[in-house]
Amino acid sequence: MTAVLEVKDLTKRFRGVVALDGVSFEVRPHEVVGLIGENGAGKSTLLKVLTGIYQPDAGVVLRNGEPVTFRNSSDAARAGIGMVHQEQSLVTSVSVAENILLGAEGDAVRFGFYNWPKLNAVAQRQLDKIASAISPTTIVEKLSFAERQLVELAKAMYVEEGAQVEPVIILDEPTSVLEGAELETLFAQIDRLRQIASVIFVSHRLEEVLRVSDRVYVLKDGRSVGETDAASADIDLLHRLMVGRESSAQFYHEDEQLPVDEAPVKLQVKNLTRAGQFEDVSFDVRAGEVVGIAGVIGSGREELSRVLFGAEPSTSGSIVVDGKPVKFASPVDAVSSGFGYIPAERRIEGIADGLSVAENIFLVAPQTAAWGPFRNPKKALEIAGAWIKRLRIRTPDERTNVGNLSGGNQQKVVLAKWLNSPELEVLILDHPTRGLDVGAKEDVYIFVREQCAKGMAVVLLADSLEETIALSHTILVMRDGRIERRFDAPAGSKPKPVDLVERMV
Amino acid sequence: MNHIFRRRGIVAGGIALTLAAALIGCSSASDDSGSTGGTSDDVTAVQSIRSMSNPYHANWADGGALFGDWADVEVVTIVDEGDSQTQLSKIRALGAEGKVFALNVDPNDSSTTEAIVKAVTEAGGYVVTQWNKPDDLWPWDVSDNWVAHISFNGETSGEEVSQALFDAMGGSGNIIALQGILDNVPAKQRFAGLQKALEANPGIKLLADQTANWDRAEAFSVTQTLLSQYQGQVDGIWAANDNMALGAFEALTAAGLAGTIPIVGFDAVPEALENIQNSDETGYIATVSTDPWWQGGAGLSLAYQAATGKIKVSELSHEQRAFYGKQIVVTLDNVGDFTKAPLLDALKSDLENPFLRSQGPIS
Amino acid sequence: MTHPPTVDERRLSPRVRRLIADAGPLVALIVLIVVFAVANPVFVSPGNIGILLSQAAVPLVIATGLTFVILLGGIDLSIEGVVATSSLVFALTVANDRNDLALGLFGALLAVLAGSVFGLANGLANVKLGIPSFMATLGLGAVGIGIATVLFAGRSPRVLDSGMRMLGQGSTLGIANIFLIAVLVLVIGWFVQRFTRLGRYGYVIGGDEAVARLSGVRVGRYKIGAFVLGGTASGIAGVLLGSQLGVGMPTIGSGTMFTAITAVVLGGTLLTGGRGGVLRSFVGVLIIVVLANGLILIGVNPYAQVAVQGLVIIAAVVATGWRLRTRVRIIK
């Protein structure tokens, strides 16, 4: 029988970086298909293509055997494809009914006039489908997160009414906000969905995926690296598929990792907590040491890095630098205590788009190219030129707008900005290689090795497990806001990715 | 697009230097070229008013035209729509032509008056100003080019028009008063006139007085509020100008009391004159007119005669160079001769002797 | 244990907070009425109540239209210009002492239409030219004042059509016509807000514009619609003021913008959009009018009111925004 939804050789590129590289998979009628993969493996990009938010550069999407193209999410909805988004995608200021039928009110709104009873009736029908007790007239703002997710599910279900064909419901990380009983109700929903629709279940919690899905696809680096029947698959097999081949130590310059056991402790984090995100996190970072933090979405590691740099407040616990406790009310305090931060959102928080390469380099420490309060143009040109040469930044000259450079070169400008500051002691790298091509990634690795050699203390949130293991001296695995386990990763006797993954998911 | 070593920053520095160098040639505006002095027979007559479509100023301009016929001189009218900067720059432009001119002007506000008289002095023209003038600045302080200042004593006219209101009320009852902007000179004088009239009429009681800032819309809401506060006790409404009186009239109409309560105002605005003509329905019984035709004609004549040397400004007394003009209370019986321009011969004596209607020096 | 980062509401629980936001303005209104009634019994006399309602009419009409714009998270600074222009269009098209036009009700409709056209211009400048609403409406408000000044040409045209004067002056069954018209506008506004797509999508776009776009809502069209509603309300206000005062003049609208914005904010409609409604703005208008009327009766200097209104706007917006503060949030 033909697949309800099929994708052949799907390719998608962003600014030269390949997000999806010839992915093919299919969903059969009344089937639940699991989709797993590490961060940055291309899962969310694939879902966005399926729901018409992104258009593919190559490859074809087939719906019940016919090729289809989705210009926007309403096209996908009309084709009966509904998605429960990972972050909330509901308008909290209006009622449940309005959210469910938003943009597709049908004849509940004729000539611009709302027929409330009809609107509520249609919404109630969707809620009944998922046996939810929520009333369609409640304003979403009053609902808990779990309830809001059920409304999103109902909204996805509504897709089916329009299309003449059985819907495909995509659930993106639905379990990350649910616990205990709520999990069970979700699984019951999925079983009920199985009768009337097909489901794509995306999650990083492998045992849940195995429990719910009939078949499981594994994505890695934008390619589908494996497909197994859930019954015959086991966690270890999935881990190995997810993590893939051992890449060469040479690529990560592992031989340049110096031992640091006698080096002085630069940074001490004691019982740091941020209510609702992470709690009781303690670790030390020595001079020249890279402490890698591994964890999936919702593990709290991103929030931890923001708190370390003062971008978000902490509830309790302390940070000690060179033995002195410090308090960060904002990133300004963090920088004055010698902290540096390479942000994940490079284009927003990293580079100052609109300013020149030189101006970006002197954002953190303008005093390095000034005499007294005034700017010294000659010295500034000299220093900027030196950084451009040293980090091999490909830019026509110092005056180019940094926004015109490629992702890799922009990241180098951000690195130069921090290196140019003489007080820099602790460097926080938040997904430093995200969205970079292979060449640029290697430059970053070399840069990290160089800085460690100079005694820099580094806290690393890497994109992939491989990167974390290769670059770090010590690895902290975080899960659900707590440090699950510490791994020592000296050069030569690195832990296996599989050992880490067990603790992460 | 913008980068660190802005050449323009340095270029801007250069401009600053040249400007500093120019400091050497500094001088002061006051020692400008003095007035070309003297009079001449070839004088242009000019009148500067707010706008031709404002009836009060339109009558003023007709007065000026009457003077033109009388002295068979062509009269130039300049208009500024109430914008002081425009008034000032147009008067300055008069000087640019280099000819001697006689100017009769109604300055927008007292601070513009000073600038105007200085500009005219600088250009060697002759000017008569009316209404607004800085209290501590007199024509003789500035120059002979500022021939005279004419204003109107709010107190006497205030007393007279208040008396007209009290007579219409039969000498007894309560009134409410709508004040102009509290600190304006005309507002203070007119209210003082009302208080003097109140002393002379013990039967009349002032229930309340509130400012409505000469504005029609504010007068409407303040009257509405006071009417409701003193329900049924209000027997008369005194307003410091017609604009506010008309606002009060609309409030009375809204309350269904139009025509039952007498109202008085100032300025003889056409709408007020019309209401006075059928005062039995409107209850609008009196206003005060400064006779804009006289202001246009006599004022221009005084400036012109000074410019042609017929009047020697240096020989004029302080009382002649700053005097109060005559104000007339307009009621049903004399409203007729205020709705249309007077004939030339009615005004001829005033044109010959502009001081004919002087009510004494401005104190 | 973990759930997406919420704004930590330390002090008041959400339920209590929502209660204050909903009932707060109404309680304030009642307290004010009681205070002034005690201070001066005339305050609650039928005559004064009648005056209060007619003084609330024009601000209510403007605030109703403005609510739709603020619900989107925008603002309308062109109110005074639009009111001025429509008052003059009204005064010059009905029977008047300036020209021989006497179009009666049709003239009034033309004046309201002028308001709608300005609203449309505001909407197009904001949506099509991408100009932030405060700058687009500031510019077009100046155009409004300018056109009014040109039409005015130095002297107020007087309305002679008695029928048209009844709109602003007359009263039926003891209640001022102007207030009845204002209530009619409020009811229409409530109907649009509750039962039409233009109204409901205003909440959606104000609540979360990104999700609205994602769901296929044509955001631009509804934004322009909201500005047209705002302009139309200012047009109606221009007609009512023209009819009440019997003249059209460029300064007829001065002070109305401040009163309307303060009323909408006091009523509880968030300036950041998404929350609030026209009924709340009605309560806000009553608070302002009661305050103003009461202060006059007690004899407080009228200029103090403008200062107090300015302070109220800042305080209200800081209070509602305080909870949403984060360290890296960008508010220009």
Next chain:
Amino acid sequence: MTLMNRRTDEAAADPSTAALRAIVPATGRSWRDRLTPLIPLVVLIALVLVITIKQPNFLSLYSMRGLLESVAPLLLLALGQMFVILTGGIDLAFAAVASFGTVLLALWIPDMGPGGIVLALLVTSLIGFVNGFVVAKAQVPSFIVTLGALGLYSGIGLWISGASTIRLSEGYDVVGWLADLRIAQLPASGLLAIVIAVVIAVLMGTLRRGRALHALGLAEPAVLMSGISTVRLRILAFTLSGLFSGLAAVMLVALQRSGGPSLADSMQLPAIAAVVIGGTAITGGVGGAMKTLVGALIIVVLRVGLSAVGVDPAWEQVFYGAVIVAAVALTIDRSRLRSIK
């Protein structure tokens, strides 16, 4: 092993791409980016030519004096507003604060002399500081806060001045020289304002943190994450706006010899138009003192030009409104706006 001698070949070294790079202008700025900043200057020169043809004595010393005198307060107000617009915000209260400043000056100069001026400048700067503090700390849109401030300070101004103009009876000579002094036959007030604009341009061009406001307007998150206090910068911008409102107030009192609660209110629109027509983008990050100087001159020349051409002054208001909408539409940088509220 440093980055210098990496093994794999480097794309830049490959001759073909290097050649390609040469075609794209070095600074990555298309010729259009280079030209747009000059448009306001071209407009100004064209205007002066047109008016001179229509009215030859426009270039006479006499009318130059009038021009310079009327540009002085407008330019100072526009410079103050420029600081705030550079950060991407707006200060709707800057003209009302200037009017409030003239009232303070008229009340204080008679008995305090120069002390009165310093105190008035302190007060207006403090008002700017408070506005900036509320916008930065409470994270509230600047147009709402300054709209509230507009009502607050014009209300207080009306209250303490009894809604009427206060004449400067004595002590006027403390500011009188501003209106009276001539440098090379030209009024000192205008020249002083222009010199101040030049000094600001020089400072912004040479100070270490000279372009901090531009950076705040262009890329606030990146600036904050580089350890620069955006709160302090925003408060500085609003304080400067308050200070320049005070300076404009001093200039107005000197020229008009009196203070009034709405003396500068009529300059709100022309001053905003001057900033925007000069080329400073409403979305922030682009603009400067020289651009604002050109903008102010365009507005003043136009005002004279309009009356020279015989346009009724009533149309001026329409003109300012239209110029603001048009200039903003041209200079706005749509890529920077996520959703235009």
